[in-house]
Amino acid sequence: MAQGALEGVKVLDLTHHVAGPYCTKLLADFGADVVKVERPGGDPARRIPPFYHDETGPDNSLLFLYLNTSKQGVTLNLKTPRGLKMLKELVRDSDVLVENFAPTVMPSLGLDYPTLEEINPSLVVVSISNFGQNGPYRDYKANDIVEYALGGLMYIFGSYDREPLKHALHQAQFKAGTNAASATLMAMYHQRLTGEGQHVDVSIQESIASGLRDVVNNYTNTGAVRRRQPNHSGDLTRIRQTSDGYILPNPGIGAGLNWNGVVDFLEAPELDDDKFSTPSARLANAEELGDILDRIFRTKKKFDMFFAAHEKRFIYGVIQSPEEVLADEQFRHRGYFVEIDHPVTGLITYPGAPFLMEGTPWNAIRPAPTLGQHNSSVFQERLGCAGEDLARMRAMEVI
Amino acid sequence: MSQPLEAPLRGVRIIEMGQLIAIPWAMKMLADMGAQVIRMESCERLESYRGDSVYLNDVSGEFWNRGANFYEQNRNKLGITLDLNNAEGLSILRQLVSISDVFAENFTPRVIKNFKLEYADLRKIRPDIIMVSSTGFGYTGPWSGFGATGPSTEGASGMAYMTGYADGPPAMPEIPYTDYTAGEHTVYAVMAALMHRLRTGQGQFVDISQTQTASATIPEALMDFTVNGRIQPRMGNQHPTISPHGCYPCQGDDLWIAIAAKDDDQWRALCRILGREEWANDQRFSHQLARWTNRLELDGLLAGETGKWQAHELMKQLQGDGVSAGAVLDSKDLLFDPHLKERGFYEVVSHNSITDIPPLPYASRPWKLPGSPAVPGQAAPLMGEHNKLVLGELLCRSDAEMADLERQGIIGYAPVDPRPVQRPSLDEQVRQGRMQRYETDFQQQVSEAFPPPVKAR
Incomplete structure (x- = not known):
C-alpha cells in the first residue's frame, strides 16, 4: 500500500462542527495521523441532519461521518485538571494542534498559545474562527449565513428584485477548512525546515472575502458597486431553463469567440445580427439577447445540448441533481464515490478524493470514530495509561 | 541578533501555465508565501483577464497591462511570454521545468498532450517534478476533453442544484465560485505534494477535477441520496432546523x-x-x-x-x-469594513508607473502565519516584464539571443492581436442593473483609506 503524502505528521484535533473537521479530514485522508479529541458529550456535528435512515444517534449524522474519516477518536473533559494534563501530554509529541473554538475559549481552558509553545516549541497551532483572533468583530456570533453577509458574497448572489441569497449547506465552513489545511501545511513545511512552530490564524470571513473576482476591484478601478443582476444583463453565462432541467450556455464574452459558430450551433438566424456579433455589442444589447436565448433553450434537452456543445468546443455546463451526479459517467470513471464500512451504519457510499495524487493516493483508512472509540489504544500507547487508569478516568468523567 | 522572518516557501520554484482563476489564484497564494512563481503566457492568445475589466474602463493604449482581474489573480509572480507553437519556445519551457519544483497548468489535456507536457514527459526532464493539472472534470475519463468555466463545474457538482430560492430555479452567485473552491484545494494539494517531496525526494502527478473539489463540499446532499434516496428541495436562506x-x-x-x-x-x-x-x-x-x-x-x-x-x-x-x-x-462596505481594516486584510500594492494605475488595495489571504509571514505584495507582471530576468539571468540567454527570440516572435511584450472588451458606460451599467451605483470620487476615497505602502529599504 502506497503511503499518504503526509505520512509522519501527527495532528491533535480539537475541532468540532464543520470547518475544523474538514481541515483535519483533508490532513487525515492524505496520510496524517489525526487524533480527534471530543468533549464527553461528543462533537455537536453528530447531531446535524440528515441522518442514516433518518434515525438520530451519535453515529448517524451523514455530515459527521463524512467529515471524520481516517481519524482516531478519544474523549477528554478539558475542564478537569486530569483531562487538561492528558491533553498537554499529547501536545508534547504532536506536530500540529487544530482548533476552531471561539477565540476566547483556548485561553480560558489554560491552553493559550504561549502555554502550548512552552510545552512544545515546534508545535504548529492552527486556530480557525469566524472573524480571526483579533479585531472588532472577534467575538461576534456567526454561522454560514452571517459569514456570507459579512464576507461580501451574499450581496451579489440571488435575483435582482429579491433578498440576497447564500449557497445551500455549509460552504463558508468548507472554504475555511480547506484554507486552514493549506495554512497548516505551509506552517508544517516551515517547521520541517527550521524546527519552529507558530500560531496560525484562519478567518472564515476572510476565506470568503479572498475569493471574490471583480467585487472590491470594481470599486477600486471604476468606483462602481456591483449588485445582483437582472437575468438578462451583462454576464451571459447564466442558468437557463431547458425542457427537462437547467443548462449553462456560454454564448461567449471572450474576445476570441466566433459568433457565426454560435448562431449556427443554436440554429437561430435571429442572432445573426450586428447587435450581437461582438462582445461589446452583446453587452450593450444583453436584454434582447437574453430573451432570445431563453426562448431557444426552452425547446432543448439539457444533456443533448451539453454534449453537442462540447463536440464544437463550446464551453457549456449542465445542472446536475445529486442523483445525476451519482449516475454521471465521468464521476464513475474517476472512481469518485467510495464505500466505507462503519460499525453502526455498515457499508455506505461517500464522496471520495477531492483530487487525485498519483504517488500518494487519497485513502480513507478508517470510518469516523464512535465516541471515545480509541481511548484505550491512544491513551495506552501515547501516554502509557494502564487499563485500570482508564476505568478510573471513565468513572471520574475525565474521558 | 534578530533575523527577518522568512516566508515558508522561499526556495520553491513553480512554473505556471495558467489562465483565469483556478490555477492562477492558487499559485498567487503560494507566491505570497514565498514561492518563486514564473507565470508563462502567450502573445498569440491573450489571457482573457488582460482584456476585460480594465482600470477606469479605459481600453486605449496598452490596456493589457491594466486588467483588474489580472492584477487580482497574479500578485507576486514573475511574468514571461513564450510561444509554445515554436520549437525553441517549447524548449525554453522544458529548460525552465528542469530547474523547477512544480509545474502547474489549467488547460485541457488535449493542449498538454499536443505540447508533450504530460507528467511522463516532464519527469524525464526533472525526475522529482510535481505536476499539477487542474481541469473542469478531471484529466482522465469521458468528459476530460470538455473545457469548463466556474459555472460549469458548479452546475456539474450538484452544488447549484441544491441552491436557490424555495420556489425558484437553481442559483449561483455572480462570480465563478467553484474556481475558488478548486483553487483552495489546489493550494492544499501542492502543499501536500511538497511535504511528501521534502520527506522522500519524490515528485508526482496531481490531477485536480474542479467538479470533484466542489462535490467534496456538499457531502450531506450527496449522501442523503446514496443512503436515504432523498434529494432535499431548495430552501433559499432557510436552515433545516434554525428559525429565524x-x-x-x-x-x-x-x-x-x-x-x-x-x-x-x-x-x-x-x-x-x-x-x-x-x-x-x-x-x-x-x-x-x-x-x-x-x-x-x-x-x-x-x-x-x-x-x-x-x-x-x-x-x-x-x-x-x-x-x-x-x-x-x-463591495464598498467590504473594502472599508473596519474589522478587515484592523486585521490588515487589504494589502496596498504599487503598480508600474507606465500603467498610470495608483497603488491599490487588494484582498490578501485568509490566513496569518506570524512566524513565517507572506512576502510584501508586488503587482502582477506586465506582459513579458520578466523575460529578461528569467531568460537572461536564470537561463543565461545573451542579449543577442534575446533579441533574436523577440524577432522570431517567440517572446514579446504585447499581444499580437489586441482585442479588448469594451464595457458599456457606468451609466448604462447602472441602467441595465449590473451595478448598484457608482461614485465619482472613489479614487480619493480609496487613496485616503489605503495610503501607498512605505518603501521598504
Missing part, C-alpha cells in the same frame, strides 16, 4: 441584514432589541420547533421590523446581545 434564519430588509436602497437566532436566548434577545418582546412568548414562536414550523410567517413579521433599522446599527445592537447577525456588505 434569513436575510431581511433594512433602511435604504437594496440594504439587508442576515440574522440567524440559533437558540431561545438569541431569539428572546432579538425580540427585545426589535421592541417586540411579546413575540418571545407567542405560542407560534416560543420554542425552536414552533419557530421553524411557522418560519414563513415569522420571516414576514421580522422583515416588517428590520426595515425600520439601519443595517450596521442593527448588527451592532444584536451582536452586543449575542445574536448572530451580519449586515450584508456590498
Whole structure:
C-alpha cells in the first residue's frame, strides 16, 4: 500500500462542527495521523441532519461521518485538571494542534498559545474562527449565513428584485477548512525546515472575502458597486431553463469567440445580427439577447445540448441533481464515490478524493470514530495509561 | 541578533501555465508565501483577464497591462511570454521545468498532450517534478476533453442544484465560485505534494477535477441520496432546523441584514432589541420547533421590523446581545469594513508607473502565519516584464539571443492581436442593473483609506 503524502505528521484535533473537521479530514485522508479529541458529550456535528435512515444517534449524522474519516477518536473533559494534563501530554509529541473554538475559549481552558509553545516549541497551532483572533468583530456570533453577509458574497448572489441569497449547506465552513489545511501545511513545511512552530490564524470571513473576482476591484478601478443582476444583463453565462432541467450556455464574452459558430450551433438566424456579433455589442444589447436565448433553450434537452456543445468546443455546463451526479459517467470513471464500512451504519457510499495524487493516493483508512472509540489504544500507547487508569478516568468523567 | 522572518516557501520554484482563476489564484497564494512563481503566457492568445475589466474602463493604449482581474489573480509572480507553437519556445519551457519544483497548468489535456507536457514527459526532464493539472472534470475519463468555466463545474457538482430560492430555479452567485473552491484545494494539494517531496525526494502527478473539489463540499446532499434516496428541495436562506434564519430588509436602497437566532436566548434577545418582546412568548414562536414550523410567517413579521433599522446599527445592537447577525456588505462596505481594516486584510500594492494605475488595495489571504509571514505584495507582471530576468539571468540567454527570440516572435511584450472588451458606460451599467451605483470620487476615497505602502529599504 502506497503511503499518504503526509505520512509522519501527527495532528491533535480539537475541532468540532464543520470547518475544523474538514481541515483535519483533508490532513487525515492524505496520510496524517489525526487524533480527534471530543468533549464527553461528543462533537455537536453528530447531531446535524440528515441522518442514516433518518434515525438520530451519535453515529448517524451523514455530515459527521463524512467529515471524520481516517481519524482516531478519544474523549477528554478539558475542564478537569486530569483531562487538561492528558491533553498537554499529547501536545508534547504532536506536530500540529487544530482548533476552531471561539477565540476566547483556548485561553480560558489554560491552553493559550504561549502555554502550548512552552510545552512544545515546534508545535504548529492552527486556530480557525469566524472573524480571526483579533479585531472588532472577534467575538461576534456567526454561522454560514452571517459569514456570507459579512464576507461580501451574499450581496451579489440571488435575483435582482429579491433578498440576497447564500449557497445551500455549509460552504463558508468548507472554504475555511480547506484554507486552514493549506495554512497548516505551509506552517508544517516551515517547521520541517527550521524546527519552529507558530500560531496560525484562519478567518472564515476572510476565506470568503479572498475569493471574490471583480467585487472590491470594481470599486477600486471604476468606483462602481456591483449588485445582483437582472437575468438578462451583462454576464451571459447564466442558468437557463431547458425542457427537462437547467443548462449553462456560454454564448461567449471572450474576445476570441466566433459568433457565426454560435448562431449556427443554436440554429437561430435571429442572432445573426450586428447587435450581437461582438462582445461589446452583446453587452450593450444583453436584454434582447437574453430573451432570445431563453426562448431557444426552452425547446432543448439539457444533456443533448451539453454534449453537442462540447463536440464544437463550446464551453457549456449542465445542472446536475445529486442523483445525476451519482449516475454521471465521468464521476464513475474517476472512481469518485467510495464505500466505507462503519460499525453502526455498515457499508455506505461517500464522496471520495477531492483530487487525485498519483504517488500518494487519497485513502480513507478508517470510518469516523464512535465516541471515545480509541481511548484505550491512544491513551495506552501515547501516554502509557494502564487499563485500570482508564476505568478510573471513565468513572471520574475525565474521558 | 534578530533575523527577518522568512516566508515558508522561499526556495520553491513553480512554473505556471495558467489562465483565469483556478490555477492562477492558487499559485498567487503560494507566491505570497514565498514561492518563486514564473507565470508563462502567450502573445498569440491573450489571457482573457488582460482584456476585460480594465482600470477606469479605459481600453486605449496598452490596456493589457491594466486588467483588474489580472492584477487580482497574479500578485507576486514573475511574468514571461513564450510561444509554445515554436520549437525553441517549447524548449525554453522544458529548460525552465528542469530547474523547477512544480509545474502547474489549467488547460485541457488535449493542449498538454499536443505540447508533450504530460507528467511522463516532464519527469524525464526533472525526475522529482510535481505536476499539477487542474481541469473542469478531471484529466482522465469521458468528459476530460470538455473545457469548463466556474459555472460549469458548479452546475456539474450538484452544488447549484441544491441552491436557490424555495420556489425558484437553481442559483449561483455572480462570480465563478467553484474556481475558488478548486483553487483552495489546489493550494492544499501542492502543499501536500511538497511535504511528501521534502520527506522522500519524490515528485508526482496531481490531477485536480474542479467538479470533484466542489462535490467534496456538499457531502450531506450527496449522501442523503446514496443512503436515504432523498434529494432535499431548495430552501433559499432557510436552515433545516434554525428559525429565524434569513436575510431581511433594512433602511435604504437594496440594504439587508442576515440574522440567524440559533437558540431561545438569541431569539428572546432579538425580540427585545426589535421592541417586540411579546413575540418571545407567542405560542407560534416560543420554542425552536414552533419557530421553524411557522418560519414563513415569522420571516414576514421580522422583515416588517428590520426595515425600520439601519443595517450596521442593527448588527451592532444584536451582536452586543449575542445574536448572530451580519449586515450584508456590498463591495464598498467590504473594502472599508473596519474589522478587515484592523486585521490588515487589504494589502496596498504599487503598480508600474507606465500603467498610470495608483497603488491599490487588494484582498490578501485568509490566513496569518506570524512566524513565517507572506512576502510584501508586488503587482502582477506586465506582459513579458520578466523575460529578461528569467531568460537572461536564470537561463543565461545573451542579449543577442534575446533579441533574436523577440524577432522570431517567440517572446514579446504585447499581444499580437489586441482585442479588448469594451464595457458599456457606468451609466448604462447602472441602467441595465449590473451595478448598484457608482461614485465619482472613489479614487480619493480609496487613496485616503489605503495610503501607498512605505518603501521598504
